[in-house]
Amino acid sequence: MPPKRFPTHQFTEGSGRLPRLDTDFVHEGLVDGQRAQHWQGPRRWWGGPLDVEGLALAATELCVAAINKLIDVEGMYSVDAHGVAQVFASSEHLSVDGRQIPSFGVNSRFFRTRDGWIRTHANYEHHQRALHRAINFEPSENLSKYLLTRSAEDAAADITEHGGIAASVRSRVQWNNTEMGKCASRGPWADFTMSEVTQGRLWTYSDDPVKPLRGLRVLDFTRVIAGPTASRTLAMWGAEVLRVDPPHMPELSGQYIVTGFGKKSIEADLREAHQLSEVHNLLAGADVVLLGYRPRALEPFGLNAHLLREKYPNLIIGELCAWGYEGPYAFNRGFDSIVQAASGIAEIYQDVRGEPGALPVQALDHSVGYGLAAAIIALADARRVQRRTGHVRFSLARTAASLLDLPVTKAPLEPLRKPILRTMSSTFGTLSYVPPPFRALGTAMDYLSPPPAYGANAPVWS
Template sequence: MTITDGRDGGTEQAWAALGGAPELAGRVRYRGAGNLGDGPLPVRELARATVGACALAAAELAVVRAGEGPDGLAAPVVDEGAVAAAFVSERHLRVRGRKPVSFAPLSGFWRAADGWVRTHANYPHHEAALVRALGLPAAAPEAVRAAVAGRAALDVQELVYGEGGLAVAVAGRYGDPRPLVETVRETGAPGRTLGPAPGGLPAAGVRVLDLTRVIAGPVATRTLGLLGADVLRIDPPGLPEADDAYADTGFGKRSALLDLAAAADRAVFDRLLAEADVVVTGYRPGALERYGLGPAELLERRPGLVVAQLCAWGWDGPWAGRRGFDSLVQAGYGIAARCAGPDGVPGVLPAQALDHGTGYLMAAGVLRALAEGPRGRALRFSLAGTASWLVRDVPAAAPAAGGHAGYAAEPWLRYTDSGYGPLRYAAGPLGDWKRGPSRWGTDAAVWLPRPAGAQAVPGCPPEGV
């Protein structure tokens, strides 16, 4: 079996963006085959680099907590078959033997009068907004096709967006360059000092408040949960998550509902925040600021926090405040046009690689922040930033003799019970979870007791000012 190391360009780039010591990138080892399909962009290289950087960050935190120096860092080994299976985990998922719902009938590419439009209508409120914006008699693909065909692509985009829906004109060129990772604020204030990791898991005893949805953010937090963190996801009761989405990404965490506009629920949330070590957010810029929970406010109240933020389109510019998903960013950033077939119909990446790749980068960013010492900081990630990296900087692998080898997903498929019944799922590329997910929104909004050996918080009062 061929084994290569992290001095492949992609791993070095991801590790450098995370602020890691350059000499450590070569410690990662890759083995096996993990072809994610032929295509014009280096998706396989992005996938292995993001998982490799996350594995390296986990190993770094482990040696820091053990009181050792970099020389004690064990070389993490990443199997590319596991990476490929995890990057399409939603395709491998079976819920009581049933394939999950991937994209709804009104989600997809539609030919406009002067190009193409990509819609996303997987959630009922987005489907309703699309139907309302286009003035459709019914929520039927034929009606969408006819309504879009008579309009300019940009007109459809703005019309649907104005009604609260999701539609993006397919761009014919790549979007402007975006950073892969941004550190936007460091407080220098002490957080919780992490001693030896109970149970040998690098994030054991770390409390993560999870304010994310859909794929990228939940991939980050399920990875932190896999590595030992106590992850508690909080959602508003009026914005349900799709059952199949949570069955896939709900591993390694618990899920509770709180209405932050209600005084009693907000008091519960504030108590959780007072004992959190990490907050991971996945809402568009400005959404949490309405509740006084933007990164500046969080770090003012809890100076030792690590805050990792995710958005779709980047943190500045005219689209910064817009909602978005992986498929929409692929369309709006020029990737869908690059992946078009011979007939000119826009195409897609062989995996939702912007989502999954960004998720592993976010988890790696949190782990590195914890490893660098007990001080607060805010990190920013975006799907557009990962897209920019993919189309401009990720190096393509050298062609393999006889073409890329395929891989078998079966060695990485597992079975477990869950709040949704029996599941088949893809194990994580850094290991497997001990149990399946609960049902979304059914857990208590409380922290679990810290494991024996986890140190208490010094120097960071419950409501730091």
């Protein structure tokens, strides 16, 4: 039976307290449309011209609505608004043996050009090398001087063509007038495709109130923040998560640690036939696969959504990318900060000197992460109860459009309490970290285990 695409409906406001997010969670019955408010604490704390708090609260509330529906206990889980603020800035709070880990490289920033600004991203060594190849300069001061001779569009295009990451800073109007901007704003925030379950392994949720997702097997091909935040959230509720990374492109240590709680870690070079075969053996026993690489990047290995649906028809597929799945940037690399620059957010947050700015946190990444986790929980419930499985897609660019469309809240600005950090021993040392933003019957939750050593686990399910 071919997949059935359902029409888009809107996620309605909870008692008028939260903005709407365009998603068909409600229409599909995946989340209760008549939900109560599931968060406690302030409504506004960062301030600023956009309702970043509303986006953050709505995304984390979706997780709570989905897990409460799964266990059929309204009010079992709730969201702590202070915790939301802190977990969206979790990289800033992480320390290992008392030492913080820098999260941004020296060339991940705004540069002035002849006619405007660009934003570059060079945290990863291979992206730094690509930036150097494109510009032919290594020291940042020479790079700054060189970019002053180039137009923003040309400089960003050159960097992108050489495999680097950059975007020219546009206003919202300029972005909306581009073909990519028009594509990025179309469709629902969470784009679902549903199909009937045929045969094979069906997961049944656990009656353990702390670990209701115990036994759910999640194979995680995501990196950076958004996808790993989703899988960390699923692991927190008991899912077995195997994160897969390529040995030749290691993850940044801080990002790996802060999003690695509760998971297992394996390395697999998909270019090697034996290792690719091991990955497909894992897929045969998985309930969920998360895909966070650029569209088509994993296609040669049989790891795009269409091929996976054909080979593993009952698999729940969660997919995310930077720019969306159509339009001129669809197959480009991208990150939260780059999407902010391109979509008009950086221009909205410019300072008094006219230099572009940024959101107070990487809100696009984190919101997609919690939205994706909620979608996976809801789809697991649909497969269990309704014998339907699904494929859901998110993008940072579509999330930026949602944020830009949110009305500005009139809630008063309230101070945040000091972060309540937890400590946990790990192979990396003693970790000091922000706990999850969720409560179970009013009690703050925590992750079930520390991040494992990178690539420490065997490619097998428990």
